[in-house]
Amino acid sequence: MSARLLVCALRDPTSVEGLDAAQWNSLIAAARGERLIGTLAVRMADRALPDAVQPIVTDALDEAAREAKQALWEADRARAALKDLDVPVVLLKGTAYAAADLRAGQGRFIGDLDILVPRESLDAVEAALFAAGWEWVKPDPYDDAYYRQWMHELPPMIHKTRDRMIDVHHTILPLTARQTPDAAALITDAVPLPDGLLILSPEHMVCHAAAHMLADGDLAGGLRNLWDIHSLCCEFGAAQEDFYISLFEEAAYHGLLVPVWRALRLAYHLYGTPVKAYSSPITVDYRLKQCDRLFIVRLLARDGWGRETHKLLRFAFFVRSHWLRMPPAMLARHLFTKWRKGHRPA
Amino acid sequence: MTHSLTLNIGPATFRIGSAWSQPIAQLARLYAAYPDASGRVADFTVRLEPAAFLRRWVRSSIFITGDHGLADAAPMSLAHGLLAAEMGMNLQMALGWRRHLLLHASSVEKDGRVLVMTGESGSGKSTLAAMLGERGWRLMGDEFALLDMETGQIFPFPRLVSLKNSAIAVMEAEVDAPRMGPMMQGTAKGDIRHLVPRADAVARMGEGGAPALLLFPRFGHDRAVRPVGQGEAFMRLTQASTNYVALGERGFDALTRFVGDVPARAIDFPCGEAAIALVEQLWEELA
Numbered sequence: 001m002s003a004r005l006l007v008c009a010l011r012d013p014t015s016v017e018g019l020d021a022a023q024w025n026s027l028i029a030a031a032r033g034e035r036l037i038g039t040l041a042v043r044m045a046d047r048a049l050p051d052a053v054q055p056i057v058t059d060a061l062d063e064a065a066r067e068a069k070q071a072l073w074e075a076d077r078a079r080a081a082l083k084d085l086d087v088p089v090v091l092l093k094g095t096a097y098a099a100a101d102l103r104a105g106q107g108r109f110i111g112d113l114d115i116l117v118p119r120e121s122l123d124a125v126e127a128a129l130f131a132a133g134w135e136w137v138k139p140d141p142y143d144d145a146y147y148r149q150w151m152h153e154l155p156p157m158i159h160k161t162r163d164r165m166i167d168v169h170h171t172i173l174p175l176t177a178r179q180t181p182d183a184a185a186l187i188t189d190a191v192p193l194p195d196g197l198l199i200l201s202p203e204h205m206v207c208h209a210a211a212h213m214l215a216d217g218d219l220a221g222g223l224r225n226l227w228d229i230h231s232l233c234c235e236f237g238a239a240q241e242d243f244y245i246s247l248f249e250e251a252a253y254h255g256l257l258v259p260v261w262r263a264l265r266l267a268y269h270l271y272g273t274p275v276k277a278y279s280s281p282i283t284v285d286y287r288l289k290q291c292d293r294l295f296i297v298r299l300l301a302r303d304g305w306g307r308e309t310h311k312l313l314r315f316a317f318f319v320r321s322h323w324l325r326m327p328p329a330m331l332a333r334h335l336f337t338k339w340r341k342g343h344r345p346a
Numbered sequence: 347m348t349h350s351l352t353l354n355i356g357p358a359t360f361r362i363g364s365a366w367s368q369p370i371a372q373l374a375r376l377y378a379a380y381p382d383a384s385g386r387v388a389d390f391t392v393r394l395e396p397a398a399f400l401r402r403w404v405r406s407s408i409f410i411t412g413d414h415g416l417a418d419a420a421p422m423s424l425a426h427g428l429l430a431a432e433m434g435m436n437l438q439m440a441l442g443w444r445r446h447l448l449l450h451a452s453s454v455e456k457d458g459r460v461l462v463m464t465g466e467s468g469s470g471k472s473t474l475a476a477m478l479g480e481r482g483w484r485l486m487g488d489e490f491a492l493l494d495m496e497t498g499q500i501f502p503f504p505r506l507v508s509l510k511n512s513a514i515a516v517m518e519a520e521v522d523a524p525r526m527g528p529m530m531q532g533t534a535k536g537d538i539r540h541l542v543p544r545a546d547a548v549a550r551m552g553e554g555g556a557p558a559l560l561l562f563p564r565f566g567h568d569r570a571v572r573p574v575g576q577g578e579a580f581m582r583l584t585q586a587s588t589n590y591v592a593l594g595e596r597g598f599d600a601l602t603r604f605v606g607d608v609p610a611r612a613i614d615f616p617c618g619e620a621a622i623a624l625v626e627q628l629w630e631e632l633a
Contacts, residue, residue: 021385021386021387022385024387025361025387025388025391028387028388028391028413029391029413032391032413032414033413050387052359052386052387052389053387055389055445056387056389059442059444059445062444063444063592066592066594305347305363305391305393306391306393306412306413307393307395
């Protein structure tokens, strides 16, 4: 199982010593498949590596540096487009990590630009982005209406000339999910960057990463999301004593205790995150629960050719992600509409 | 994967996996003279997978993917498996290679100096390179010319030459049958048949040369030669490069230097023999 090799290499870069060519091939294919090649490259950057591996690592470092630069430029363009609105704009996920120079951003693949704005400003934000050259990606009226009525974000937009996507969030979980995080509080507690954009507070950043990975998604890209959580916790935990207590406080307030706790259990077991156990004021331990093992199998479902394995389990997690997002009757209606339109899960 | 092969072409090593034996067997035959790369760490993984579960057996259909994939790539039939493998390698280079500026161009070398030819598909650049490669030039490649960003040299990427439609008969007349791959009819680009480069092209595939002439050939027109200014050459080469944007300033500097140093001409020609005469003449005058 090559995803296991990847986890070992990320957790302890000395573990790559003595890998043979076949194992290196597996490791690299899995890292590319999980979009963790840049992160892996950063972890191995100052090690002596086999001659054939060194250029692959150098390329991955270059590519990651370019991606970070491009992502920050895109954030700056969004800042410029929205600057007259006087609306707080919070960067989320990869772009936020890069903008704040967090360890979670080092080598990280950054795809779309994700921002969070107050829900009442959505119309103005949408109009301003439109005026600045962004346009809709999804022409389908059902999708559009669905996003607007039920999702935590506007339908994705893409910039006409730069070809980069932006996701405009107004909260961090779909409105149909059972948990309802307090989006206004996320924005109130957000931390300003020098250029006027904001990032989430440390606790909220981890809450969002856990919600995104475990309360919303189907765990595609889960190893990368979990590495984010690991890196954030390492950095914030070292900087602030009892970071975990305040993290659990915030998680409880936003109804995200279950995903946050699970994320920490998984991160601790796979990546060795230095979590802290408590027995007071709340009891938190990090022993794996029975069903955590399914999550681990799902997270490690990639083979030495970079292919996804455990098709049935993946499908089960796909169904779970929809189950978490919607009440049953609505889910049935949604799936029926999608099925009629010929949609297939990836 | 069930069937696999590791190939070393120019500076890049590919690990190719396939659900079927046929494409791998064909690759093994046609790349037999290339250096043995088994047991090496590959730069890229290429996978030829069934497009759907049953499509491994029933009306077999190949989905080309790997480290870098295109989600909307159209599946191909197993009869075109060799082409799928070649396209898979090109795809990995186009999307993932960062060690050179990649020019979508053919190139040939003489006396350490390199002729680079670029143009749209069907312009005749592949055929011209293949013909020159049989007539006193060293074939460096028909798909990508690799521009070294530090030295300004062009390096070879001599994979199989992909001959299309009327070019097939032209080359069949020039080379022995064992150097030709299977005839593949009805591909997206019509008929395709691959040609194994000559032994010197393979033996010297690590050896670069200084670019001396840039041509923009166009097949099927009356003979004509037009000088191409540096600005136009620069713009056309940015469009012919798959990684120009990704390389940022390094790519810009390398390409600026290239168009500053290398004379460029657009040439039209009605047939292969006329093209070769024209190329040799321009080479004498300019290179």
